[in-house]
Amino acid sequence: MDNRLKKSVRLLAYGGLTWLIPFFAAVPFYNPEGVLLVDVFLFKSVMIVIGGIIGAALLVLWFAGVQSGHLREGVVTGGVWLAMNWALDLLFLIPISGMDLPTYFGQIGLRYLLIPTMAIAIGYSTGRAAAEK
Template identity: 75%
Template sequence: MEQRLKKTGRLLLYGALTWLVPLLVAIPFYGPGGGLLVDVFLFKSVMIVVGGVTGALLLVHWFDGVQARHLGEGVTVGGVWLAMNWALDLLVLVPVSGMDIATYFGQIGLRYLLIPTMAIAIGYSTGRAAAR
């Protein structure tokens, strides 16, 4: 039971980090009035790279301890982290930005599908490697 709670806590912590790290990196790109200080496309590119690197590093660390059910683990981790990122954005980012839900998903939310994509790919590949 204690092992399961520890794993769940780590799952939630890592999921929160996939959201928090890009948020913290984004802050210096905005001026005191809330306006973007750089080209919007440069900003979006930086956010995709930061989010991708953060997610990849956390996934590599996560799967380091996985001994079985690799693909299932990828589906679970990817789904939980995706849901967490969407929920945190809906609680924090959407109200602050004033975006409607459709605009949010069109401009930002769909990009989070990279999380389960990467998690499932790593789960699949680590499972294949473990089977060899």
């Protein structure tokens, strides 16, 4: 398999995991009828922490293979993963929850901006560290 294709597949797979792992982690917090079993603010806090941990871990794995263009890599990776998370929510979460788009973006969607923020910060930091060697 071509290296660019491998990189693209890995980028999409990691991006999918940034959505899939928190989605499955949320399942135990709901009963079979879809009613939240814990306080909504506790749930949202737990989901932010889970998403942050997963995102950070995947970004560390991603940047371990980056040799140059770290900042650009952070921008691209963050943008792709952001778009993927929004698209997967539009396909799955919004229909399940019945939220309209303004409510979704106000309660959930804007929080995904942490993905490009973290990716760009790590890209910048790893680029600086590489330049100092």
